[in-house]
Amino acid sequence: MFCDNPSSLILGMAAEERSSGGSSPSEALEVTEQFGSVTVERHVPRINCPEHIILVVDVCREDGNTSYKLADGSKFSSLYMVKRAITLFLQNKHAIDSRHKFALVVLHESPIWLHDFTNNPREIMSELDELEDAVATSRCDLSLLFDLIARQISLPQCSNPAVAPPPCVFRTIVFYGRSQCLPQFLGGKAVFTHLIQSPHFFLDVLYMHEAPSDENKCEGIFDLLCGLDESGWSYVLEVSRNATKLHNHCGSLLAHPLQRPTQKDVHYTLNGVD
């Protein structure tokens, strides 16, 4: 059993905070998660408000890029697989709550805001269909990406974010696909830091790479990407040419940032025995 006392979870529920006069703001502030050995504090009520999800797709194709091989022997390019996985992500996320919105950013030379927020997944899917991979650039400037995002969104302003449920939250999911190029903040981290300190902004990363070897920088890149998780609430996932694992990770990314456990504490295995 994960938890012995359901009522403590009820205390953390936003509806209780709003509907009963008994709960005080201090209870919301003190809702902490005791998972494993790490205590991470939640600073926002656990409400399933609409998400505005920015999908950042890296279309760079490096030399020596390998394909995904399925069990039946068929092969698919990395970009094809990520398009397919994102399609299922969009469809499933829309099925969970049709209020969620999606925007599409393409990462190549510089990031391009390809499609503005929409809650119709088919609009994003048709843009995705048109995407083609391109020769990899030598740099990946994360400052440009977060500058672009900061210009396009306006973060909710709540006077008491620990108690007041926000009208929406923003989540950026970066699908990074390069094994040779370290992404860097060439223009400084100020904008990124400003975004990430907001309790209503979340960053997740799905890193799709070649098999790690001495010939590439996969491990270094992965460490760098993990370093982007400053709050402890991000999901930073990696996969190397395993189609099933790629889709499973997209499943994990369906989780609502205000209600999901930390990445360390996810546990999906369903057992028959207690």
Add this chain to the structure above:
Amino acid sequence: MEIRDSLIRGSVMEQYIRQIGYIKLNGFPGGLCSDLAEITGASESLTVWNTRQDNGVMGETVCESGPGDELLIKVPFAGATLTIRLLFYLREPWMPPDMSFSDIQFLSRISTEDLEDQVPALNNWNCSEDDIIAQLLHQLLQLYKKYQLEKLDDDEVLQFEYRSLLKTLKIGEGDIEILVNSPGHNTSSLLVRLPLSLQDVPPVLIDANPGSATSLLQNEGVFVPKLYLSPRVESLIGGANTLALPAVPPGTCLLDYVERVLELLEEKVRKAVLCFETRKQFIAQVLCQFGCAVMEYDAERFSKVVLMFEVKDFHFLTFITLGQLFPQFAAEAKYMAWVRYKGNPTRHNKYAHRMTCKHMVATSKWAITRWEADMHRKPTGVGVDSKMWLVLQQAPKIVLQSLYHNSPREPYSKEYSDQKYSPQWTPEEMVRNVRDVILSNVSSFQMSSIRTN
């Protein structure tokens, strides 16, 4: 002079439009169904019936009115409609409007003193006030109500019922409208605002529908009751047309009947709140057992939770949905589905009705088996339970959905029903049972999802 005239007329027209706008913005003043009042402008010349002439005689006149000079106001009153016509003199804006009413006896029964006393707006017609028309209409409606109450003196039975309602329900005169022998009908009708309190209802269940929570019971003639509910109340307990009003046996006293309807509504509200609490406990239990696998859950109404599970390396989504009226009687669910289908015969509603019928059949079989088992144990006496299990509840809906396969436009999904579900279980047991249903169906789901792709 002409330009000055047209400027003056222009500003008078603007003021007039502002006064109409005031009513549209703030709502029709007074009346239990004021949100259903209609205000329209008339155009062309027309015959105005039933106006009091200068010599005091009632008659008809033909008025040449320009467009926008006349307002037609239809106010629902005690189940019928009172139409008030106001004819404005926009060239002499200091003059109050001429009035006529659909209730032709009204003006003839009202004395000039009554009008002066009760409708002061007529004598103090301040055309520059934005709310002057609203004030006039409010005063006219109050006068009309008073006129109807005076007619009650002619109907002892109705008067007695009126006073009993006021006293027993502890409501004010503003909560009842009576139409005594309405024009064209020989029957009286009565509209009462029931004192249904939504005080203890969690705000989240009704906040989406702003406005008052009103339940109105109308009775026409010898007993033709109708119920009207505001959207705020309907969102909580269902539409007025889905609530079966109790039958009216002969000799039923109006007060008894109204009290019975009020009890029925209060019971519905209590049930809706109980449903909400039960859903909350169920979701809390799901989070307790599977919190590490949660994707998203409805944290306001607790109607849904979505999880991701892995069984033998196969990952999949699970949607668990609780009906708004969970728990709910199987028979009641079937009836409501039938009413919805009859009102709107779509394929979806037909399918939903068929599902509730299947559930009812399963429920009946289960009840019979359970009853027989009980009879074998101990038919009567101390220790026999109250048979509350007969009140069967609607099981949560379980849908498994694929992370890998679309079929063709959406991810492949399948719904699984829970035949063993029992309302006697604790939320913990209910959730364990959901887990068992998932585990027993996962491999067949996996097979069919691959096949479909």
